[in-house]
Amino acid sequence: MQCDLKTDTTRYARQVILSEIGVQGQQSLIDSKVLVVGAGGLGCPVLLYLAGAGVGTIGIVDDDIVDVSNLHRQILYTIADVGDLKVLAAKRRINQLNPEIVVHTVVTTLNTDNVLSLLADYDIIVDATDNFEAKYLISDACIECEKPMVYAAISQFEGQVSVFNYYNQHTHQRGPCFRDLFETPPPPHLTHSCSEAGVLGVVPGLLGCLQANEVLKLILDAGEPLSGQLLSIDCLDNTFHLLNIDKKIRAGTLGNTLGATSIPAWRESDWLSPDTLHDWIATYTPFQLVDVRDVSEHQQRSLGGKLIPLKDIIKRQGELDPARRIVFYCKSGVRSKAALLAVRSINQDAELYCLEGGVERYLAIYPDETLPVVS
Structure with a gap:
């Protein structure tokens, strides 16, 4: 049963008093539907904070099981969850945090046959995946469905976050997509998962929190989303770089803090x-x-x-x-x-x-x- 703000004012009291949210904003959160693709290092903090904020309907797509090697960074899970499907363990934890929101789980990997139907019922899509194939698929599907994609990627001590395919209701313009940043995937031998390259556990936590923040900003129409911008973070020296992303003219594709710099196309x-x-x-x-x-x-x-x-x-x-x-x-x-x-x-x-x-x-x-x- 979805939460009713009239009967659950205490839970959200600390954010309802914010002028940017208020009762109307909280109701917008309750009425919103967000799909999180990936329930790993990025997806775990995203799911926790969206549930805590009162996002009314959350979808989770993942087909992996909880492994003990996940626990240092995937904060939804405990040793008791090892061996269980991540989507089911995640749903249990979310229901413990906020039992009044709706959680849908799908045990699958995205492909060209199911991606459009999986995205159809949601307002915002969160890319919490760890591979380029999925990121391009999500981006292309978001273009097809005209939905915003909240993106993040991590490697070792570094990460980046952005919002793609965002339609600005005030300017009536749509922002860049993932292919405007990386037009084509890199060769397979140049891409490494966390299990190959390694990652400090707090890095996906930090990036996932930033993703959740972008989702909430989109729902509330508050502040400036990271549309047309890539926030790049190095956690070893605490440097944050904000880069501009140029939008390019393309056909359908499915089937420094010291001053922003435009990112040209990769060849x-x-x-x-x-x-x-x-x-x-x-x-x-x-x-x-x-x-x-x-x-x-x-x-x-x-x-x-x-x-x-x-x-x-x-x-x-x-x-x-x-x-x-x-x-x-x-x-x-x-x-x-x-x-x-x-x-x-x-x-x-x-x-x-x-x-x-x-x-x-x-x-x-x-x-x-x-x-x-x-x-």
């Missing part, structure tokens, strides 16, 4: 293969090699070149030589791609490349090689 030709880099070395092709990892990683194992950590790439742009080809590298290719896009946003003419597979793949092919490239 497949931006990847530089290890073999090509090796050939450039052998033929003395002029280029600048830049390691965008942190100091400790560079000292442990590197290909040489100039060290400019990703977080410093904009403020140290004067150390880059746009007269030469510039090759960015990191552990696997993710951070170097971000560095390339950041530099391209302020210098469209520079010839920039990202080492495909990063230092790991290069040294797997050419073991124990250090490149004699100095800036």
Whole structure:
């Protein structure tokens, strides 16, 4: 049975007194329907805070079971839930927190056959998944269904959050979608799940709270949503960067806090293969090699070149030589791609490349090689 605000004023008293919410806003929360795709590290805090805030109907899509390795970050679950379906364990916990909201669970993975029907009955879609295939599918379906997508992604100590496909009722314009940020998926060998890359447990908690905040802002029409903006967070040095996302004209697709920077499109030709880099070395092709990892990683194992950590790439742009080809590298290719896009946003003419597979793949092919490239 869905909660009736008239009979449950005490539960929401602390937020109802906020001028941005009030009784009318709380009723909007109770009347809203939110689908959360993924009940893992991101989905757990999202679900808890949406339920706590009084979102009236919550849908959960996930087909995984609770494992003991989940417990350090997936705060919905306890040791007693290990072995149970996540959606059922999540529903039990949500009902304990707020028994008067409606919780629908679906044990499945998204695919092109079911995604539109799963999204149809909800107002807002939360992407709490951990793989690119699902993110593109959710984004394309949100475009098709004209629904906002609240996005987040995490890796190790870093994360990002945004709101895609948001229709602004005041300007009557729709914001960028996920493909405006990443037009095409990266190669499979460059993407890593938490089980592969690792993650500090509080990072998905922080990002999930930000996602829940964006959902509540959308329902309440309060503040400015992260539409057309990507909030990027590094929890090791507490840096927050706010980047603008340009909207592009496209056909249907289903079947720095110091000043915002536009993110240009990624191109497949931006990847530089290890073999090509090796050939450039052998033929003395002029280029600048830049390691965008942190100091400790560079000292442990590197290909040489100039060290400019990703977080410093904009403020140290004067150390880059746009007269030469510039090759960015990191552990696997993710951070170097971000560095390339950041530099391209302020210098469209520079010839920039990202080492495909990063230092790991290069040294797997050419073991124990250090490149004699100095800036």
